[in-house]
Amino acid sequence: MNLIPVSEDSLVEPAQPDLPEPHLRPSPPAPGPSLRSSPPAPGPSLRPSPPAPGPSLRPSPPAPGPSLRPSPPAPRPISSSTPDKVSEATKKQASSRRSDHRIRKLKEEMERLKKGLLREKRRADRFRKTLQRLRNPKSKATSKINKLKSVRKAAATRQSVVEFLTRDENSRLLPGKKDTVTQNKVRKQRRVLTKSLKELYKEYKSNLGSEHTISYRQFGRLRPFYVTEPKASDRNTCACFDHENVKLLLDRIHQSGFIGSKSISDALVQIVCDVKKKKCMFRQCAKCCYSEIELAIPQNTGLVTWHQWQRERVCSEGKTFPHFVKRALTGKWEDLLKSFNEKLDALAKHQYIWIYQVEQCRALKNSLQDHEAVVHMDFSENYACKLNVEVQSFHYGGMMNGQYGHI
Structure with missing residues (x-):
């Protein structure tokens, strides 16, 4: 194996510029000379020569390059078919929402100020009343x-x-x-x-x-x-015979809707000038003595039924006595209206006498002296005498004698 001698100058690397720090993970080291120690140079010395200065064992900073983080997706291009009015409408909607929000805030502020103003007015009124009371x-x-x-x-x-x-x-x-x-x-x-x-x-x-x-x-x-x-x-x-007959007729007319009130006093007001004048109520007034109640009754209304109290004479065991019964009468509307006017005309005098007696009795009660008293008596009849011990035929046979008196 052939060894190639390497000089110290060749191991010195040129100065590199400062690199930015990596974003995620360090990039692999850039290619350079081998990290292995070079063999000792030939010479007479037997000791191995110190290792020549070389590159640092620390990994060199990564070289600038593209980031490993995935880049965000690029915005999709707007289709050429969408008009420019879409962006304008969006802007208008946003501006309208902002204006609505401001209007709502202003209204809330106005309501709050109104409540505060009303509260201050009430306080001012209380202070003014207090001041007036002190002055x-x-x-x-x-x-x-x-x-x-x-x-x-x-x-x-x-x-x-x-x-x-x-x-x-x-x-x-x-x-x-x-x-x-x-x-x-x-x-x-x-x-x-x-x-x-x-x-x-x-x-x-x-x-x-x-x-x-x-x-x-x-x-x-x-x-x-x-x-x-x-x-x-x-x-x-103890109802009055004359009053009840007029009231029965008046109720029947009112039931059919031809008159508005069922009051006898209202009916008398329509036929006299003044209910408090004796001449009018006795039907001696020249202005109202012939006045009657006229009703607009439609034609072809058929027959009508009404009730009246009637006085009948009954004979029993050779004795004749009056008897009052309530009968149902049937006739035309003209007959009912004629009977009503006749009975109302006769009732006017009776009504005046009754009211006059009541007023005089009330005046006597109100003008009593200290040594005077009012005694109100009523006639009572058919009081019977009773015994402590009675036989059955006496109690149920009607053998008791009636007593009459004033109580």
């Missing part, structure tokens, strides 16, 4: 006086409603011993309304509306607890 020490006393006035006015209104609803023409007192109502440990005898609450409210406004102005809802609230609507068990066994 004017009489305002507190004035407010107390106004409060007392309002309380007194409310109490007067309530008292007026109670007095109006407890009138004998507006409600009737139940005579039963058990017909009582208790509320808050206050026991009262029940009274039943004789008219609807709406009709009573109209009369209250016409009579006392100038002094006490209240709504229908408040009128219902101020009704006393012992004045109630009539129930099915509250049978009126």
